[in-house]
Amino acid sequence: xxxxxxxxxxxxxxADLRAVVRGWRRTGERIGLVPTMGALHEGHLSLVRMGxxxxxxVVATVFVNPTQFAPTEDLDRYPRQEARDAELLQGAGxxxxxxxxxxxxxxxxxxxxxxxxxxxxxxxxxxxxQMFGGVATVVSKLLNMVQPDCALFGEKDWQQLMVIKRMAxxxxxxxxxLAGPTVRDDDGLAxxxxxxxxxxEQRAIAARxxxxxxxxxxxxxxxxxxxxxxxxxxxxxxxxGFEKVDYxxxxxxxxxxxxxxxxxxxxxxxxxxxxILAAAWLGGTRxxxxxxx
Amino acid sequence: xxxxxxxxxxxxxxADLRAVVRGWRRTGERIGLVPTMGALHEGHLSLVRMGxxxxxxVVATVFVNPTQFAPTEDLDRYPRQEARDAELLQGAGxxxxxxxxxxxxxxxxxxxxxxxxxxxxxxxxxxxxQMFGGVATVVSKLLNMVQPDCALFGEKDWQQLMVIKRMAxxxxxxxxxLAGPTVRDDDGLAxxxxxxxxxxEQRAIAARxxxxxxxxxxxxxxxxxxxxxxxxxxxxxxxxGFEKVDYxxxxxxxxxxxxxxxxxxxxxxxxxxxxILAAAWLGGTRxxxxxxx
Numbered sequence: 001x002x003x004x005x006x007x008x009x010x011x012x013x014x015a016d017l018r019a020v021v022r023g024w025r026r027t028g029e030r031i032g033l034v035p036t037m038g039a040l041h042e043g044h045l046s047l048v049r050m051g052x053x054x055x056x057x058v059v060a061t062v063f064v065n066p067t068q069f070a071p072t073e074d075l076d077r078y079p080r081q082e083a084r085d086a087e088l089l090q091g092a093g094x095x096x097x098x099x100x101x102x103x104x105x106x107x108x109x110x111x112x113x114x115x116x117x118x119x120x121x122x123x124x125x126x127x128x129x130q131m132f133g134g135v136a137t138v139v140s141k142l143l144n145m146v147q148p149d150c151a152l153f154g155e156k157d158w159q160q161l162m163v164i165k166r167m168a169x170x171x172x173x174x175x176x177x178l179a180g181p182t183v184r185d186d187d188g189l190a191x192x193x194x195x196x197x198x199x200x201e202q203r204a205i206a207a208r209x210x211x212x213x214x215x216x217x218x219x220x221x222x223x224x225x226x227x228x229x230x231x232x233x234x235x236x237x238x239x240x241g242f243e244k245v246d247y248x249x250x251x252x253x254x255x256x257x258x259x260x261x262x263x264x265x266x267x268x269x270x271x272x273x274x275x276i277l278a279a280a281w282l283g284g285t286r287x288x289x290x291x292x293x
Numbered sequence: 294x295x296x297x298x299x300x301x302x303x304x305x306x307x308a309d310l311r312a313v314v315r316g317w318r319r320t321g322e323r324i325g326l327v328p329t330m331g332a333l334h335e336g337h338l339s340l341v342r343m344g345x346x347x348x349x350x351v352v353a354t355v356f357v358n359p360t361q362f363a364p365t366e367d368l369d370r371y372p373r374q375e376a377r378d379a380e381l382l383q384g385a386g387x388x389x390x391x392x393x394x395x396x397x398x399x400x401x402x403x404x405x406x407x408x409x410x411x412x413x414x415x416x417x418x419x420x421x422x423q424m425f426g427g428v429a430t431v432v433s434k435l436l437n438m439v440q441p442d443c444a445l446f447g448e449k450d451w452q453q454l455m456v457i458k459r460m461a462x463x464x465x466x467x468x469x470x471l472a473g474p475t476v477r478d479d480d481g482l483a484x485x486x487x488x489x490x491x492x493x494e495q496r497a498i499a500a501r502x503x504x505x506x507x508x509x510x511x512x513x514x515x516x517x518x519x520x521x522x523x524x525x526x527x528x529x530x531x532x533x534g535f536e537k538v539d540y541x542x543x544x545x546x547x548x549x550x551x552x553x554x555x556x557x558x559x560x561x562x563x564x565x566x567x568x569i570l571a572a573a574w575l576g577g578t579r580x581x582x583x584x585x586x
Contacts, residue, residue: 112463170405172437
């Protein structure tokens with residue numbers, strides 16, 4: 001179907017990547033970056049389209065970053081489908097795919113890490129203690145490799161987005177971090193590469209996650225006590241068929257700190273600044289979701 | 294004496310810094326960066342001149358970085374003399390001084406750190422455990438603020454130079470890290486802002502440091518055993534009047550790892566790759582020096 005001349009260019013080395021980007025830069029074009037771990041879905045593609053609205057050129061990266069997986073996690077079975085990913089990226093308007101081998105990203109004697117304290121420590125950071133160190137380090141590397149004007153991340157990984165925003169600000173990275181809204185299937189399930197692991201039966205249960213969170217957010221907004229809202233949502237997830245709930249939490253959206261009550265016992269800055277987040281298991285698959293309260 | 298119109302421009306904010314740099318960049322000029330903690334001496338100025346040989350524009354920064362000092366160290370008494378520094382920088386050909394307040398560098402809720410393992414852990418890292426984390430973080434920030442083509446550091450702080458080179462490579466910072474040779478007084482004492490702390494008597498003892506290291510390097514090259522050379526140099530420093538010796542060590546120059554012996558008991562790659570390094574105290578002043586073996 002597709003014309004060979006229209007295939008998305010793929011580069012494997014930082015040198016080749018920079019050569020292409022330098023050419024664009026020389027003609028004054030703005031550049032957007034969409035870092036991914038591949039196994040692309042509409043969530044990723046929406047970020048590419050958003051990038052094209054911000055910049056003349058969009059680079060996507062596909063790199064399943066080994067340092068953000070714990071030894072017990074799904075690094076080996078994480079879906080890899082580069083040819084399909086390249087075709088989807090091109091359809092969304094992407095200009096270049098950077099798909100390096102691990103040795104290109106982590107050369108011999110690699111010994112530097114970027115760490116973000118505070119915002120990275122609870123929630124995902126508590127259950128996946130390796131992850132955010134790995135994410136902050138690899139994202140700072142990708143930003144330095146490409147030197148884009150903007151980089152786009154999905155709100156689906158809300159805490160990751162907050163960690164990356166904090167890191168970019170703290171390290172004075174000359175880039176704008178932009179967030180794309182979570183893209184959902186018709187039943188509201190947040191799109192995720194890990195949804196591919198689900199059986200038909202699990203898939204039906206998975207769709208309850210977003211509904212239960214939305215209901216909890218409504219109850220909280222209506223005045224229900226924080227601890228009760230969290231406990232009820234947890235019970236509802238278990239009743240729906242999730243086997244384990246790592247957390248359900250209403251937090252300050254940016255810092256992910258616990259909500260602070262003011263003297264009148266009213267939660268501060270509720271309207272703009274609260275987020276409900278959850279992680280729960282179906283079989284060996286861990287799903288996360290979040291939304292504004 | 295000096296014409297006001299020729300005063301070195303000083304900027305205090307990242308925004309102002311970037312505005313100046315952007316103007317240069319637009320006309321295709323290359324930019325060099327010389328990060329300092331001020332109290333400038335000929336060592337710093339030689340880096341500015343080196344930078345001017347590499348790039349049309351040189352930015353110097355003067356920032357006494359609080360995060361690389363332990364609470365017991367000399368942050369408060371570290372010499373500060375901005376007007377004199379600006380004059381010296383201008384005389385050396387510097388184009389811009391960036392001298393931010395701590396709050397510009399470390400805004401509210403700052404929470405990111407850059408860490409380099411291995412090369413940073415022994416020697417200075419053992420005796421000043423805070424230092425290299427602070428250095429790697431602030432240097433990565435300064436590099437991101439200025440985005441220079443090259444950045445220049447003195448060999449006097451050899452281990453710091455190796456940490457920064459490793460960090461720049463590992464994080465794919467698009468900058469060339471260049472090293473300037475240690476600049477010495479007539480008697481061989483390595484220039485250091487901390488030499489200003491020395492009394493006349495201490496100053497005379499201080500000059501023995503480089504002589505003792507050079508002699509030790511000669512004995513080692515002539516075949517003396519590593520442990521003996523190190524122990525003798527330590528004894529000589531104490532005999533010369535140093536009150537405490539943190540370390541005298543012959544190490545692999547780049548990794549700062551202990552020298553490896555091959556099967557024949559001969560130290561590997563000696564000619565190009567060994568460095569002798571020392572840190573010793575005179576009163577409350579800690580001096581360091583190093584040289585190729």
